[in-house]
Amino acid sequence: MSDPLDRVVQWYPGHMVKAMRGIGERLALVDLAIEVVDARVAFSGANPDLARILAGKPRMLLLSRADLANPAITQEWLERYRERGLQAVAFNARSRRDCSFVRDEIVRFAAGVRGTARAMIVGIPNSGKSTALNALLGRAAARVQNRAGVTRSLQWFRLAPDVELMDTPGILVPKIPNADAQWHLALCGGVPVERYDPEEIVERFTAWAAQLGLDDVPTLAEFARKGGEFDLHNAARAYISRFNDGTFGRVSLERPPEEPK
Numbered sequence: 422m423s424d425p426l427d428r429v430v431q432w433y434p435g436h437m438v439k440a441m442r443g444i445g446e447r448l449a450l451v452d453l454a455i456e457v458v459d460a461r462v463a464f465s466g467a468n469p470d471l472a473r474i475l476a477g478k479p480r481m482l483l484l485s486r487a488d489l490a491n492p493a494i495t496q497e498w499l500e501r502y503r504e505r506g507l508q509a510v511a512f513n514a515r516s517r518r519d520c521s522f523v524r525d526e527i528v529r530f531a532a533g534v535r536g537t538a539r540a541m542i543v544g545i546p547n548s549g550k551s552t553a554l555n556a557l558l559g560r561a562a563a564r565v566q567n568r569a570g571v572t573r574s575l576q577w578f579r580l581a582p583d584v585e586l587m588d589t590p591g592i593l594v595p596k597i598p599n600a601d602a603q604w605h606l607a608l609c610g611g612v613p614v615e616r617y618d619p620e621e622i623v624e625r626f627t628a629w630a631a632q633l634g635l636d637d638v639p640t641l642a643e644f645a646r647k648g649g650e651f652d653l654h655n656a657a658r659a660y661i662s663r664f665n666d667g668t669f670g671r672v673s674l675e676r677p678p679e680e681p682k
């Protein structure tokens with residue numbers, strides 16, 4: 422019997438394709454891209470096409486929702502990026518300290534650009550782009566004028582004397598290379614859970630967690646019973662919400678792949 426989740430679905434609704442095209446145009450206006458990636462899915466949550474679209478422009482990675490991720494695994498990712506020469510930093514957008522640290526890192530990164538560096542935040546849905554943008558800009562940022570000749574609605578914010586940030590983040594389409602990426606992204610909100618059966622997503626997750634011996638992760642049946650919810654479909658939806666507010670601990674679904682020594 423074929424497992425429905427083993428059919429690797431390419432999730433590409435029309436508006437996402439359009440959004441991706443729009444990003445290409447807007448990326449032409451910036452000097453660097455800041456890709457926001459959910460630290461719990463640091464592999465599937467990144468878009469492998471972005472580097473190509475950027476055509477050599479610098480890219481910085483922000484591992485967001487680090488407060489929800491396993492800190493040791495986040496550290497492994499940061500080390501892996503460092504080895505690859507990719508600038509990466511982890512943060513919790515709700516922490517002021519993290520935000521000012523990230524702002525400093527962006528300024529340092531942008532120092533490689535001559536004159537005022539223009540940056541754009543990009544990432545797949547729910548990675549934390551808007552939250553990061555708002556947290557980074559806070560109230561301190563000054564609005565910069567519209568640039569003539571550029572899309573009318575485009576606004577720039579001054580993040581630092583030599584760095585401007587585009588007001589709207591760009592939405593990247595996630596690539597779903599395998600069945601694991603599929604449930605990982607569905608669980609973290611990177612693809613709409615309506616596309617999937619939430620019970621299956623949760624079953625996949627709990628089976629994986631049981632294998633790893635993650636004690637704080639209840640089975641769907643346990644969770645449903647405890648919440649007095651006997652409809653497993655509803656319980657699975659609630660389960661996914663609880664996962665995303667950290668109720669089951671700090672869980673990273675993906676760690677860096679083994680490298681040949």
Ligand SMILES: Nc1nc2c(ncn2[C@@H]2O[C@H](COP(=O)(O)OP(=O)(O)O)[C@@H](O)[C@H]2O)c(=O)[nH]1
Nearest residue numbers: 485486487513514515546547548549550551552
């Ligand atoms: N715990 C935690 N939640 C975050 C963080 N960043 C974003 N979120 C939450 O993740 C969800 C998606 O964030 P949002 O910024 O709307 O994602 P976007 O679709 O990429 O713009 C929201 O519920 C945010 O509150 C973070 O660093 N930590």
Ligand SMILES: [Mg+2]
Nearest residue numbers: 550551552590
């Ligand atoms: Mg948003």
